Ligand code: AMP
């Protein structure tokens with residue numbers, strides 16, 4: 648069974664403006680080399696990549712859709728809402744991302760303080776020195792690896808900074824309702840990111856989807872690397888029943904993560920309307 652194949656449209660990717668390993672040009676080049684013709688750059692709580700691109704005249708290796716990935720709170724879970732096709736000049740959106748970015752610095756510093764209390768020194772200074780516009784736990788995991796505290800990022804999350812780990816700091820992200828409102832105020836569509844990655848039961852996921860739809864959410868990611876085919880069928884059915892559209896994306900961060908390549912994920916199920924249906928640039932495909 649061939650699950651993943653190269654798709655020309657990938658609507659979820661990160662750059663160094665958040666926790667991606669590549670700069671904007673490197674990402675576009677990399678995506679293009681993997682067959683992607685249209686890429687949404689969706690950094691965590693940042694539209695920096697799109698601000699950078701807006702200053703350019705040169706032609707790009709692939710078409711770019713504006714976007715971002717907003718961290719929100721749903722009970723004690725951190726749920727990610729991708730905003731696509733947003734107007735990056737919108738003032739509500741710009742104020743919102745500025746707030747998220749300063750909260751991200753505060754929160755990462757709280758993690759750093761907790762790690763120092765456990766006995767690991769130098770973390771506060773390393774976090775202060777981070778230069779990304781939106782700092783994330785991925786950066787903190789890298790610091791823990793660099794300092795030899797853990798052998799790899801996975802272990803950093805498991806032992807220290809994951810939801811059930813000892814240095815975890817509970818987040819206070821805005822609500823899903825707020826994220827949807829900001830995205831739509833900027834003319835974009837709101838998409839529930841990678842629904843299979845929250846460790847929620849089907850009952851909890853049903854509640855999440857119903858709430859997201861009631862708040863005016865537009866779509867759900869139904870195709871991404873390693874999505875379980877049976878889960879994909881289940882969630883597609885839910886999305887159809889709630890009138891939600893479908894989105895797809897690799898959530899690419901780093902070329903060294905060999906199991907995630909831009910454009911490599913299964914086809915979006917036929918029955919669902921793609922979220923990009925109304926995007927001017929893509930309406931003819
Ligand atoms: P933050 O937004 O600061 O909470 O950081 C979340 C980011 O950390 C996610 O977007 C992932 O890129 C990364 N992440 C979360 N869990 C793991 C994990 N178990 N292993 C590696 N990276 C992870």
Ligand code: MN
Pocket residue numbers: 661666691783785900
């Ligand atoms: Mn990330």
Ligand code: MN
Pocket residue numbers: 716727840841
């Ligand atoms: Mn995410």
Ligand code: MN
Pocket residue numbers: 659660661716898
């Ligand atoms: Mn992402």
